Amino acid sequence: VIRLAIDAMGGDIGATAVVPACVTMVAKHADVELLLFGDEAVLKTLITTHAGSLSESARLRLQIMHTDEAVAMDDPLTTALRGKRRSSMRLALEAVRDGQAQACVSSGNTGALMALARFVLKTLPGIDRPAIVADMPNQKGATTMLDLGANVDCTAEHLLQFGIMGSAFAHAVRGIETPRVGLLNIGEEVIKGNDVVKQAGQLLSQSSLKFVGNVEGNDIFRGTADVVVCDGFVGNVSLKTSEGLAQMLSGFIREEFTRNWFTKLLALASSSVLSRLRMRVDHRRYNGACLVGLRGIVFKSHGSADVEGFGHALHRAVAAVRNDLLGETTRALERIAAAQAQQSS
Amino acid sequence: VIRLAIDAMGGDIGATAVVPACVTMVAKHADVELLLFGDEAVLKTLITTHAGSLSESARLRLQIMHTDEAVAMDDPLTTALRGKRRSSMRLALEAVRDGQAQACVSSGNTGALMALARFVLKTLPGIDRPAIVADMPNQKGATTMLDLGANVDCTAEHLLQFGIMGSAFAHAVRGIETPRVGLLNIGEEVIKGNDVVKQAGQLLSQSSLKFVGNVEGNDIFRGTADVVVCDGFVGNVSLKTSEGLAQMLSGFIREEFTRNWFTKLLALASSSVLSRLRMRVDHRRYNGACLVGLRGIVFKSHGSADVEGFGHALHRAVAAVRNDLLGETTRALERIAAAQAQQSS
Numbered sequence: 059v060i061r062l063a064i065d066a067m068g069g070d071i072g073a074t075a076v077v078p079a080c081v082t083m084v085a086k087h088a089d090v091e092l093l094l095f096g097d098e099a100v101l102k103t104l105i106t107t108h109a110g111s112l113s114e115s116a117r118l119r120l121q122i123m124h125t126d127e128a129v130a131m132d133d134p135l136t137t138a139l140r141g142k143r144r145s146s147m148r149l150a151l152e153a154v155r156d157g158q159a160q161a162c163v164s165s166g167n168t169g170a171l172m173a174l175a176r177f178v179l180k181t182l183p184g185i186d187r188p189a190i191v192a193d194m195p196n197q198k199g200a201t202t203m204l205d206l207g208a209n210v211d212c213t214a215e216h217l218l219q220f221g222i223m224g225s226a227f228a229h230a231v232r233g234i235e236t237p238r239v240g241l242l243n244i245g246e247e248v249i250k251g252n253d254v255v256k257q258a259g260q261l262l263s264q265s266s267l268k269f270v271g272n273v274e275g276n277d278i279f280r281g282t283a284d285v286v287v288c289d290g291f292v293g294n295v296s297l298k299t300s301e302g303l304a305q306m307l308s309g310f311i312r313e314e315f316t317r318n319w320f321t322k323l324l325a326l327a328s329s330s331v332l333s334r335l336r337m338r339v340d341h342r343r344y345n346g347a348c349l350v351g352l353r354g355i356v357f358k359s360h361g362s363a364d365v366e367g368f369g370h371a372l373h374r375a376v377a378a379v380r381n382d383l384l385g386e387t388t389r390a391l392e393r394i395a396a397a398q399a400q401q402s403s
Numbered sequence: 404v405i406r407l408a409i410d411a412m413g414g415d416i417g418a419t420a421v422v423p424a425c426v427t428m429v430a431k432h433a434d435v436e437l438l439l440f441g442d443e444a445v446l447k448t449l450i451t452t453h454a455g456s457l458s459e460s461a462r463l464r465l466q467i468m469h470t471d472e473a474v475a476m477d478d479p480l481t482t483a484l485r486g487k488r489r490s491s492m493r494l495a496l497e498a499v500r501d502g503q504a505q506a507c508v509s510s511g512n513t514g515a516l517m518a519l520a521r522f523v524l525k526t527l528p529g530i531d532r533p534a535i536v537a538d539m540p541n542q543k544g545a546t547t548m549l550d551l552g553a554n555v556d557c558t559a560e561h562l563l564q565f566g567i568m569g570s571a572f573a574h575a576v577r578g579i580e581t582p583r584v585g586l587l588n589i590g591e592e593v594i595k596g597n598d599v600v601k602q603a604g605q606l607l608s609q610s611s612l613k614f615v616g617n618v619e620g621n622d623i624f625r626g627t628a629d630v631v632v633c634d635g636f637v638g639n640v641s642l643k644t645s646e647g648l649a650q651m652l653s654g655f656i657r658e659e660f661t662r663n664w665f666t667k668l669l670a671l672a673s674s675s676v677l678s679r680l681r682m683r684v685d686h687r688r689y690n691g692a693c694l695v696g697l698r699g700i701v702f703k704s705h706g707s708a709d710v711e712g713f714g715h716a717l718h719r720a721v722a723a724v725r726n727d728l729l730g731e732t733t734r735a736l737e738r739i740a741a742a743q744a745q746q747s748s
Binding site: 276 | 540542556587597598619624625633636641643644645646648649650652655656660666669673676683
């Protein structure tokens, strides 16, 4: 049985997106149980609304864990950490810590989730800082990228740790036997990278990871590497840049196809092509970032994720548990530590 | 008269892209003269091929400045700086230094061009490091962005200088009266930026620039600011990420529209829509980055730019001269220096 702790009150839409996605999950997967942390009255109402066709046994795999506190999207970190001791986010993380659940999923404030997760779960041995990892679509499939914004100032050692965690993630969640790890750097035509990145390149090439060297921004979408490592500032800018460009381009497509009656007719005729296109780049399919480096699995769904988007985050969390992401990561860290110990002895 | 010094041997395609673009430029603009630095035999042949319909007076505004040395795309910096003293790139820059031309345009190796330009032209008073600036398309028009890769480790002072130079560029080349300057940072939901960026934000808000505060990666394409300032590492990753994503998406569009005879028919029927779309995001229209902060105007065309792409870079260089980019930048620097002197007195 896989048991997930769900922060049912997080995100911009909160429980109205979370509950229907959870209903679908338990309906489809007989071995999944979900603990929904949030306001009992609200959750009951939503479950009644959405769980009409659910079997009795599936219904029993949705458990409400009542709490009336929730971390708001604009709560300062101190409120999340010290003020709201019984927030749905915190209780969900504590359920993972206490072994009641194997993973936590939240759409709440990223900063609060990271801070609380670090406080409640602690980091894995050998990890200085947890990182945010997510998959981006590429020409051939997906690129696992980290850090996406948890750490703005990183040392070469941190980047190596991101490489280890990213490789374990791509192995466990995406099923890639030996993920190719690339280091995000800038073009050969310009002065190559800064000192931290140069040092990280050395550490990565000496490690037991399958390091394929430097990659550039465009490689993220080419699929040159399965895992791309960078500091959280660069990763966040790169992610947001992609979101902005994709949004602009889909706006352009919409504008051009609604310009006049002829183009509208074309759009109608092309609807299957356009919907296939939309599907291929649908950000909801890639929803579900993971906070790695913690003694527990924590998934972060986008704050504005809808039912389908939250469903994808749930699926990713289930996959991570099923494929033992935590064990994979721990073993990878141990291998690296053992190799380092051998090298230095 | 506007006189440009052209490095006719740079880039992947070299003179075969440069010459036809130069022919079109002198044909269209009676006040533009071009000095073409490169191999006389090669340039003469290409001019004869392309200048068939050119008037005698226009033909005279294309002057060949013979040299048989050229900086190769893969030449190390030392070769460009110390080995090839008579390279087309270097002679073109020297023509600007000596007042023979008002701007230089090259498709050559960026690192070599930056190093040579710094050596030959020197930096402007008040500028520690030149930067690479370019315009990116956004929802409403364009965003001027810098630095795109010349400086990987920047101080807050450098970022302020980028703001001043970017603002002067947007004013002179794009004609924006008071450009809104934004500082590239990461989301509010995560730990906000690093120390350098925080300090730069303070310097920018105290300056006489129209500083609109922090912007995120997606704002580049939203047009939240006219000028976006960042260090060269982040800027280069953001630029390359955009290139990669745009390439992937246009590949997807091609694939979906060539899937079967029906979709091919749709593509044919939609050709006007698709070509308008292509036009709106055509990277060639945005070709022509500028090396700012030097005592002379230097434009860098993309190494793989075709005739149309190189033509856009030429146009941008002409616009920069016509609107006195150098004077604008110098005056902006003087204003900032005067304001700082007043503050500290």
